[in-house]
Amino acid sequence: MIRIRLGARGLGGVRFAVSPMGSAKDLLRLVGFNPGTLTPSWRSRATDALTRHRLGLLAVVGGGGPLGYAPDFLRPEPPAFLTDIDTALHQIATTPQERIRYELAEAVNGHSWDPGSGHPAPRQLLQALGRGEDHFARRLADEMARFWHAALKPSWPAIRTRLEADVTARASDITQYGLAEALNRLAPNLEWRDGELLVHLRTDSIHRLTLDAEAVILTPSVFVDRALFCAGEPPGTPAPRTPLIVYPAAKVDCLPPAQDPLIGATRRKLLAELSQPRSTTEIAKRLYLSPATVSYHLQILHRAGLVTRARRSRHVLYQRLGGMV
Incomplete structure (x- = not known):
């Protein structure tokens, strides 16, 4: 379980954002980790983009590995309600070196791949990282750009319309029922209780974290069916980020x-x-x-x-x- 403790100041910092890069990362993770949950059309479109444009490193990093964790720097912190794709790609390309080292160390040492099992980190990832974190970030930004244009850009106007409509619906919930009830309505595994925002993880997850935060970013996605926790870390984490929660966008009806x-x-x-x-x-x-x-x-x-x-x-x-x- 993830516990995010929010005081009065933290509640005042809760905001929504629509993230085109976040949508791309969610699609990548499903292709790599749980492709059966995608419709055939989305699965075909995404895998075709990865294959045709030879986006092998992005497939490895963004897919999450056998254990499911995909590094958070592929989903940059949205600086505004809607961040354009070029700004998000620049954020990826200029990710601080210490942040990349921290997230990939987490991935390689047990969050994505288990070095003690038959699923160690792929050689392709280790070789690319061997050229330095700056080169690694720029290459991933370039591959993400190509994936975005091939797989997601044709459908982004429709996806964006649905995500913005979802945020409008959440604003209506806040007006009618209050922020606490609106938070409880975002996802079945997300709960506001006694001053804490709780993200209930799957029963087989061993990840536990409690942190204090002065803000939370909430972003809807058409590619998830439950809330996902991204980026928030305890004190001392390199280049710390605002906790971000991805939740399933409401259906049109x-x-x-x-x-x-x-x-x-x-x-x-x-x-x-x-x-x-x-x-x-x-x-x-x-x-x-x-x-x-x-x-x-x-x-x-x-x-x-x-x-x-x-x-x-x-x-x-x-x-x-x-x-x-």
């Missing part, structure tokens, strides 16, 4: 009524049908609407980034973003 001016009753019904790919004709039959009416509403939802579309044979299939992950 879980958004509050404030979204009704865009969605409305008909479009909500369409979104409910699009948990799996469907054609305009199929949706029209299921909802007893004309194909022209369905097509009109789907075009609006597509422009808003709430659904994707792909051509298969002679048909164009639509799917809501929430059904892609």
